[in-house]
Amino acid sequence: MSAFEYAPALESTSIVQIAESYKLFINGKFVAPKSGKYFPTINPATGKVLAKIAEANSKDVDLAVEAARNAYAKVWSKMPAAERGKYLYRIARILQERAREFAVLETLDNGKPIRESRDTDIPLVAAHFFYHAGWADKLQYAGVGSAAKPYGVVGQIIPWNFPMLMLAWKVAPALAAGNTVVLKPAETTSLTALLFAEVCQQAGLPDGVVNIVTGAGSTGSAIVNHPGIDKIAFTGSTQVGKLIATAIAGSKKAATLELGGKAANIVFDDAAIDEAVEGIVNGIFFNQGHVCCAGSRLLVQENIHDELLEKLKVRMSHIRLGNPLDKNTDIGAINSESQLQKIQELTAAGDSEGAERWSVPCELPAEGFWFPPTIFTGVSQTHRIAREEIFGPVLSVLTFRTPQEAIEKANNTPFGLSAGVWSEKGSKILWTASKLRAGVIWANTFNKFDPASPFGGYKESGWGREGGRHGLSAYLKGGN
């Protein structure tokens, strides 16, 4: 017996300079908020305040929309499409050059492990800008006809789970299509969006093409209800998505909504079991489970349930929870106290409804917000933890007997964002995928993203797609 303890391998934070307070980014400049108000953003791994962030009120949003409108009418819509593309290429290259800085800042503000922000989030961010840069002068092939036109000013509201990646998913296609943008990052994770504002300046992007207004729900509401906005793009909870849909009903505004999910990860008895275990772990514990397409419902064929669970627990015991800046950390901090409370509330419901809880026996840091990787076995379809999105590192394990039953259970949810299928039999994978009501289906893998691949859901998981040609066309109006 020995002890191969991994000594701390901390990523240096010296590459980022965090200011004491941050202003709004409107018309190419950082400006103090008319509201005069600021709110703190904290590092969820320590609970300590990182900086103060400006809170935009409706007057600030007015200014941002006005700047975006001017930029659209006078500069961005007049510019040759290939020139627009050049700005996007330039932004993509700067993002790559400053990748380490973005990764560290994302980890500090969000709590996700540096390995993920460094190896997944930020490389994908740059990839989205590169991908869409190429589209800027080819919009007639985006699928809405040869006279494809931008909407104009787009209001974009993004969540805290992948702050920069969601910004890229929103901003890159909007700009490539020729729209200008008023973007609101989530109130707990504004810092990388504000660093992105610097990148826009560095790239020489014309003033007003990208405007970033920080704040919480009321700022978002000011954007959604603003008459000067032509289209809303939102990623977040189904609850807020419904409010937005209600608010814009009857208006001229178009919308795309990326909402919640409760993905089924279906493991058949003929799966490559060790890699299925790996995929289950990746599906639910990636990014602390703060993933709308997380594989939060494991549907395992009953005849391999015990074997699979045993292997899963062994694998989970190797998950390293701790300081997100440590390069060996696999699972970081829960993004906020309120999210932690939500996870605690739902898992308590799992206990009281009779499911059996098992958590990785690991020490949780004393400060900040943490939740151990957890699985519930003996879960049935009626349990809240099988129906509601937990948005945390919590897996509900259900069983099925036949492929038909797997499909019935997988589709028996108000959501329909993603699903996973694990089998070595190609015909079974295709049969299953064709029956699943989910926007993204992964076969023998999970949580794989690519700018060329459309992403979006059925039912309460949202409207429209992001990524690929389908995502681009959501930022274009057809013409004759």
Add this chain to the structure above:
Amino acid sequence: MIIDTSESSLKAFLRTLPAVDEVGVNARAAMLATRSIKTSSKSWAIDTAISMVDLTTLEGADTPGKVRALCAKAVRPDATDLSVPSVGAICVYNDMVKVARQTLDQIGGKDIPVAAVATAFPSGRASFKVKAQDTQDAIDAGAAEIDMVIDRGAFLSGRYGEVFDEIVKIKEICGESAHLKVILETGELVTLDNVRKASYLAMIAGADFIKTSTGKVTPAATAPVVFVMLEAVRDYYSATGTRIGVKPAGGIRNTKDAIKQLVLVNEVAGPEWLTPSLFRIGASALLNDLLMQRMKMRDGYYASPSYVTLD
């Protein structure tokens, strides 16, 4: 695990093994390669890796002088620093076993076993009679470990019973006198499904260790291959209670690669395997790189290669 050891029941058993998804294994192995091993854990890993090296020379040009020099290196890898552990074993062809054993005994290396490659290494293309004699010769000359090769031709044509029987018979010859390492030559088996099947075949037939490669074929000890073999010993232990060792050999030339191997052991088979009795690294050039990294940890700067001995 199996009903009997007939060809048909071996075949049936190997078919029950779960498939290996190569894309998934590659991704997991690549992720584990990003583990950052620094400071105290790096020091621990370097010394552990040194104690796991099967210091090897397997050349047509091997001479008693070359082997004696290697033995000296094995006992005291760094003559200027006696806190460096001895290596795990010396690995030679069977005609060099005697000189290796004698030299080690004379210079204070009684505890270092001599491993001999056998069974018509590296191709295994000989009659069983020859393979058996090859093994017996090595044991008679003092080998405490036998590194045999499997008959890859038989394996690839589906004659699992032949592969199995050869291992069983070589194990009988080894008896109590020698540990048996079974070389799968994964570079010739090619698929990870084959690696898993061959690992089980060897374990059931009585291998004490399963070893990736002869070192004469590339690719050799790649991370995905070692990953699948570590899974096999882990699962075999949970089914039988017996721990089988793993020996990657070939292509592990520097400290970084060696540490990546230890990370795989730690996170796939588990920390119980982090001992020379259950994990060895077949290598020659690796030892000097480990020594240079060790000096760097101790002194704070990289020494010139002139400060480590070439043997």
